[in-house]
Amino acid sequence: MPIIVDKARKRREILEAAMRVFSREGYHRAKMEAVAEEAGIGKGTVYEYFKSKTDLFLALHDHMLAELKAFYMKELEGIRQPAAMLERFIAVAFQTFRLWEPFFLVFFDYWAEGGRGEQQTLLQTRLREAYAVARNDVAAIIAAGVKDGSLRCDNPLLAAASILATLDGLVLQWLCDRDAFDLDAMRESLTQTILRSLQP
Amino acid sequence: MPIIVDKARKRREILEAAMRVFSREGYHRAKMEAVAEEAGIGKGTVYEYFKSKTDLFLALHDHMLAELKAFYMKELEGIRQPAAMLERFIAVAFQTFRLWEPFFLVFFDYWAEGGRGEQQTLLQTRLREAYAVARNDVAAIIAAGVKDGSLRCDNPLLAAASILATLDGLVLQWLCDRDAFDLDAMRESLTQTILRSLQP
Amino acid sequence: MPIIVDKARKRREILEAAMRVFSREGYHRAKMEAVAEEAGIGKGTVYEYFKSKTDLFLALHDHMLAELKAFYMKELEGIRQPAAMLERFIAVAFQTFRLWEPFFLVFFDYWAEGGRGEQQTLLQTRLREAYAVARNDVAAIIAAGVKDGSLRCDNPLLAAASILATLDGLVLQWLCDRDAFDLDAMRESLTQTILRSLQP
Amino acid sequence: MPIIVDKARKRREILEAAMRVFSREGYHRAKMEAVAEEAGIGKGTVYEYFKSKTDLFLALHDHMLAELKAFYMKELEGIRQPAAMLERFIAVAFQTFRLWEPFFLVFFDYWAEGGRGEQQTLLQTRLREAYAVARNDVAAIIAAGVKDGSLRCDNPLLAAASILATLDGLVLQWLCDRDAFDLDAMRESLTQTILRSLQP
């Protein structure tokens, strides 16, 4: 009788090992062997679950985004007021800066790989889609506020893009230098600025 | 009669060739040979000017920042009003998105390399310094505005960090998807938001 | 109540699966997993019957030769006249070209492995023995003809070697290019040439 | 000034090293590193001349056939009589058995690789072409004999194919077992048989 293995579980373990290794060393410097070791398995086993390093990289992107989204969903659950949602959204973002540091470090590599080239790589498509989804989600909150009169905004999608950009840019800057600014002060200041700019 | 070679000039040519190659392929995928070819010289010659690929990468960072700074200086020249300077600063930033695309694509790699690790790499130090300088420059403009009463801001450094973050995040997003948002609309909207948030 | 398995039968099934896979892909490119799949069993099971890939390869050689010999025996059964036996032998050989194509394709690999090296590999010994047996068999037919005066030949063993060589060389050539020559025309021509050269 | 290297010469040296290694170990077992070592160069250098193992293998085929052909040309030079040419041709073939042993051992691999598959591999095409050329060359000699009345043959191309097959089959057999038959006796016998079968 064949050994019964929870393939989905092991797959996730590999993904999480990959995240740690990639975040530590960077995608290009990271060796498959290191990923295997981090996952506590043999080199060849990784290839039973992912057919190449690229494939693993891609799968990790999906995995990470799914996890991130789930985190946001959970944290935003139950909040109905658009302004409150935005405030919470920003707060959660700042939380992730600290809690999901490795996550964002890996993201550097997606940006570096995905920004490049006109060839419509799978990664590029995914990255583009992920951004579009995020923009739409945030824009939807703003639009809801506009509708119920609690917010004012001519172009919710543009505002959403801008908010996301600020958050991205802040992790970037903060990860390059933890002393660049105080996270809490920045969160308060940013929340104020954004909410004020959307005030009716 | 030795051929007199303008070493500084050739050095710059190599740097610019490297920028094109790195922006096209990414630092890790880029081959030294490709850089040499792009510069129209022999592979070995690159090593006469830069002692290693890392060294070239690092030197390119300095070169690029110097060029960028020079561009900003020129474009901001003559403007005295803090608010006007900020407006112009943002406008110039958006200009660079289009004009300096390869530049930013290479920047992805600096972020990817520099964000990582506690090891105080030379690159990391430089990146940190560059950010600090940029923050100080922008903060200085704001502080000047606060001083002459034309602007209001509790923490100019924090505001500067935030502005820079937004701009960084926007290139990132825009380079991943040129259709993410309209650059001109974004510039206008962003300028408004920022200036309004600094209104006394 | 243990499942009674016809081990010999399954063994043969694996051998035949191996023949198909080896003939398709070549011994070296063929994967044990592919053999297992072709046999409709699990990868590990192959190792219950053959202790290694080499072992399987070797066993296949024996199996194939036994099958081939049986085929010849059946086809030559009842023929007594040496000349007629030779004619039939050649005809059967040409039949096998078409009918046993995979068989010969695998043989390429035995030649490639067996021709090489002074190390007295098991395979090499087997190959040598197989050739010796075949030569003796054919030589025996010729010798019988010489004895009954229906054929003339100074050195039956040499003639046998030559006949076998021609047949081997023809499969080789024909398998490399099905359009190299017409099989039927070749068979007729060859039969004539051989029989005439052995005419008293 | 760049180092001046006789690239063609080194290429040939690598090819010859490859022939030795491939003939010794077989194409599949042979390691690129062994080829490099045999050629007295570094592993990477082989790749400066051949872009892959397959490429080297293919190039070796061409190289070997060219060398073989040159050898035949030289040895047949000056002979005009068709019968004499055939006799000489066979004699040269038997010479090569002894002199070019490694050559033929490598050929096993071409047969093993080239016989297989319907995919029109480059190697397969080359092999087919090589056979066709050889058949035509031999057939031309026979046809010349038919024309001047010194030989008789209904189908020179068929006869040529048969002669080549016999020679191929003989190397095969002989390389598998040097004691299978005496080369000289076989040569004489074969020459007789062939010439007699072509007698008017």
Add this chain to the structure above:
DNA sequence: GATGAATGAGAATTCATTCAT
């Protein structure tokens, strides 16, 4: 007996760097 998940030795290939000319 049968299975297939796990493994790691092994091989092809790449590419930064050196250095003879």
Add this chain to the structure above:
DNA sequence: CATGAATGAATTCTCATTCAT
């Protein structure tokens, strides 16, 4: 000075084999 031929450390990926169930 400039060059590009040579190099080998490093890395990805393959696949025969093992063995727990």
